[in-house]
Amino acid sequence: MIKFPTKAGICTLMSQSEHMLVAKIDHAAAQSQELSINSKHPDQLIRIGPDLTPQGRQSLAKLLHKSQDVFAWTPGDMTGVPRYISKHSLNLNVQAQPVVQKKRGMAAYRGKAVCSEVDKLVKAGILKEVHYHTWVANPVMVKKSDGSWRMCVDFKDLNKACPKDCYPLPEIDLKVDSLAGYNFKCFLDAYKGYHYVQMRKEDEEKTSFHTPKGIFCYTKMPFGLKNAGATYQRLIDRAFGNQIGRNMEAYVDDLVIKSSSEEAMLLDIQETFDNLRKINMKLNPGKCSLGFLEGKFLGHIVSKQEIKANPDKIREIQQMISPRSRRDVQSLNGFAHSIHEVHKTIGAPFYPKGITVTWNAHPSFGIFVSGISSSCIHN
Numbered sequence: 001m002i003k004f005p006t007k008a009g010i011c012t013l014m015s016q017s018e019h020m021l022v023a024k025i026d027h028a029a030a031q032s033q034e035l036s037i038n039s040k041h042p043d044q045l046i047r048i049g050p051d052l053t054p055q056g057r058q059s060l061a062k063l064l065h066k067s068q069d070v071f072a073w074t075p076g077d078m079t080g081v082p083r084y085i086s087k088h089s090l091n092l093n094v095q096a097q098p099v100v101q102k103k104r105g106m107a108a109y110r111g112k113a114v115c116s117e118v119d120k121l122v123k124a125g126i127l128k129e130v131h132y133h134t135w136v137a138n139p140v141m142v143k144k145s146d147g148s149w150r151m152c153v154d155f156k157d158l159n160k161a162c163p164k165d166c167y168p169l170p171e172i173d174l175k176v177d178s179l180a181g182y183n184f185k186c187f188l189d190a191y192k193g194y195h196y197v198q199m200r201k202e203d204e205e206k207t208s209f210h211t212p213k214g215i216f217c218y219t220k221m222p223f224g225l226k227n228a229g230a231t232y233q234r235l236i237d238r239a240f241g242n243q244i245g246r247n248m249e250a251y252v253d254d255l256v257i258k259s260s261s262e263e264a265m266l267l268d269i270q271e272t273f274d275n276l277r278k279i280n281m282k283l284n285p286g287k288c289s290l291g292f293l294e295g296k297f298l299g300h301i302v303s304k305q306e307i308k309a310n311p312d313k314i315r316e317i318q319q320m321i322s323p324r325s326r327r328d329v330q331s332l333n334g335f336a337h338s339i340h341e342v343h344k345t346i347g348a349p350f351y352p353k354g355i356t357v358t359w360n361a362h363p364s365f366g367i368f369v370s371g372i373s374s375s376c377i378h379n
Contacts, residue, residue, distance in 0.1 A: 037064045041073045049291035056262035070273045072191035072282035075124035081196045081279050086235040088221040089200040096161030098134035103210040110141045111212045113149040127216045133208040153209045155224045165227035175249045179302045182258035184265045187295050189287035193253040197221040239279045
């Protein structure tokens with residue numbers, strides 16, 4: 001994007017930002033270094049930014065080699081956060097009646113995927129078999145982008161019986177904006193983060209669900225439970241309270257260290273590792289990127305100078321067909337809100353509220369798609 005004065009005012013030349021950003025990100029990825037720090041697991045690599053000086057890269061590698069204990073190399077490394085620090089309680093309404101969902105049939109290949117996931121989670125101490133149960137749900141298998149399966153559980157009946165935890169989540173816009181002005185960023189990923197929080201002992205069996213191998217329940221907090229996000233955010237705020245806003249930003253399980261220089265970055269990483277040890281939480285080495293000038297955070301591309309819309313989200317909306325239902329419109333409005341701070345006028349075609357949607361309103365969708373195809377940069 002180039003701006004220059006003219007007699008008629010400020011003229012702005014805008015490029016196709018998605019192509020520019022993709023090229024820039026791919027170039028950075030090609031130059032980044034993948035570092036192996038554990039000889040027993042040489043295939044698990046940590047990404048190191050391409051813009052670090054040789055001395056900075058060497059110092060970071062030395063720090064990581066000394067800090068192998070803050071990474072989870074196998075599911076067995078996940079012992080969990082002590083209950084005196086954090087635990088998840090369901091706090092069921094006393095009038096709630098237990099619900100045992102009827103076991104649903106599933107294709108053989110999905111059943112095989114469920115059994116495989118159950119075996120791994122039992123071995124890691126995240127699941128245990130249940131013989132006497134009151135609440136029972138069904139698993140839902142979701143295929144991930146890499147072709148593997150993610151096992152979720154349909155806790156809709158259990159969630160209805162749980163009161164809402166009103167612990168506030170941070171404002172995404174403020175978290176994203178707070179990264180501007182910092183040279184180096186380290187993007188961290190906790191290994192199966194939610195599973196570090198242990199369930200309250202009395203609530204474990206209430207998370208039971210059907211499998212082809214029998215009925216199992218969670219001993220650690222699973223995804224899909226009402227208030228799980230609030231419980232995890234409370235833990236993160238407690239663990240990193242002395243860092244958040246100063247050299248770190250956190251939104252539930254998205255963690256990023258922000259540093260003004262290489263020297264500060266090394267100290268900030270050390271401080272973060274020390275706080276991780278205090279709560280017995282470990283990182284996923286394959287999903288950690290350290291020492292980068294820019295990267296993805298909460299659906300945006302953040303760097304020192306600017307905040308940009310994520311090109312992946314741009315392509316996703318460009319390929320979307322015109323909304324055909326209320327749910328489609330709600331989904332589109334959610335996306336418009338997520339990039340509102342990056343491009344404050346992008347959602348204007350959807351305003352004002354309270355109007356009746358007619359066929360004449362459909363061109364607004366075209367205006368919106370056209371708008372996000374142009375530069376979405378907030379300096």
